Amino acid sequence: MRRAAAGLAGLLGLALGATAGTASATELKVSHFMSPMHHMQARVLEPWTQNLASEAAGDLTFRIFPSGELSKSPVAQWKTALTGVTDIAFxxxxxxxxxxxxxxxxxxxxLFETAAEATDAIWDNIEDIAPDYERAKLLALWGSEPAVLMTRNTPVKSLADVKGLKIRTADQVSASIIEAWGGTPVPLPASEIYTAMDTGVIDGLFIDPSGxxxxxxxxxxxxxTLGLPTPSSAFFLVMNQSAWNGLTDAQKALLDGVSGRQLSLDSAASYAKEAERGMDILKSAGKDIVTLNAEAQAEFVEATKPVADKLVADANGRGVENAADIASALGGKN
Structure with missing residues (x-):
């Protein structure tokens, strides 16, 4: 009887041990609003999470939620990370x-000619930029290839050609540029561009060719139209602060080891590769590719100068006292 009781106790101990081991595993939710076929999921997020899970040997797992499964709004991705709707957001x-x-x-x-150049500049100055992300754990921050101007019916060969055109913009910076050129900015997430162009709601769009x-x-x-003084887009991968705080020291070290500058450069490289593919698609489809001459370029550059000044002024207005220094360190003319 004693032997049977001891055996039962041993089996119970093994079961409890197995349960405890399973309970210690941490699953992190990774969310974004792009299609599951988007290059960032296929070339960056999936290999990154699979590598982390393998290195963690089952102690840390990941589940990717694409297509806005956790939040449909592209604008809300930052908020989903802050509030814990997701653990990691792109x-x-x-x-x-x-x-x-x-x-x-x-x-x-x-400011930059390539995604890699933009990303290196960001990480060379990350201590000055990082306060923007103090409410979360910053995992990666990178830039895209510079935007190009695409239109449906009107080829843009000079500044005068932009006047009156309704141009899709992704952010306030792009909107300021289009206004400076005499166009009308129409803010839209990338997912709404196709329909807006197809129905004539907009005449053109500002986006890097990866789109x-x-x-x-x-x-x-x-x-x-190529050769314009256009911006790169910035992208983040951030983690909910409570989710980060809940990791073990070993899990944190593992994440830190494969995040930061290198993950950012990998992401930038994916955008650059996709931008090259995008331009190849346009050329193969016989689209009209306009490269501005020097005189037209100078017109656009002159018209765009106030936008850079406004960026610094806006940052100052939001309490960034060293905004001009950051702009200068990044390569700006302020």
Whole structure:
């Protein structure tokens, strides 16, 4: 009887031990508003989470929620991370510029020529930019290739050609640029561009070429203008602070080891690769590719100068006393 009781106690102990081991595993929710076929999920988020889960040996797992499953609004991705709707969110600071006055300095028009250049500049100055993210754990922050101007019916070869055009913009910076050029900015998330172009709600759009394959823009645009003083877009990957605080020291070390600058550069590289693919699609489809001549470029550059000054003034107005210094360190002319 004693042997039977001892055996039962041993089995119970094993069961409890197994339950305790399972209970210690942590699953993190990763959310974004893009399609599950979007290049960021396929080339960055899936390999990143799979690598982390493998390194954690079952102690840490991830579940990706694409297509706005946890929050339909592209604008709300930052909020979903802050409030714990998700543990990790991928989104754009430009959708809620008031929260990111320092980050907005990184999207000054004409500042960078490539996604890698933008991302390196961000991380070279991350201590000055990081206060924008103090309410969350910043995992990655990167820039895209510079935006291009795409239109349906009107080829843009000079500043005068923009006058009166309704142009989709993603953020206040792009809106300020379009206004400076004489156009009318129409703020829309990328997911609404196709329908707006197809129905004539907008005449054109401001976006980096990575958006072409993601949103089938080759079907609704006919003209593409290159050589403009345009901004890159900034993107973040952030983690809910309570979720971060709840990790073990080992789990935190694991996440830190594969986040930061390198994850940001990997993300930027994905955007650059997709932008190249986007331009190839446009060229293969026979779209009109306009490269501005020097005189036209100078017109656009001159008209755009006040936008960079306004970015610094806006940041100052939101309490960023060293905004001019940050802009200068990033490569700005202020």
């Amino acid at each position: 989104g754009l600071p430009g959708y809620t510029t008031e929260n990111f006055p320092r980050t907005m300095l990184t999207v000054s028009p004409g 072409v394959p993601s949103f089938r823009l080759d079907e609704v645009v006919n003209h593409v």
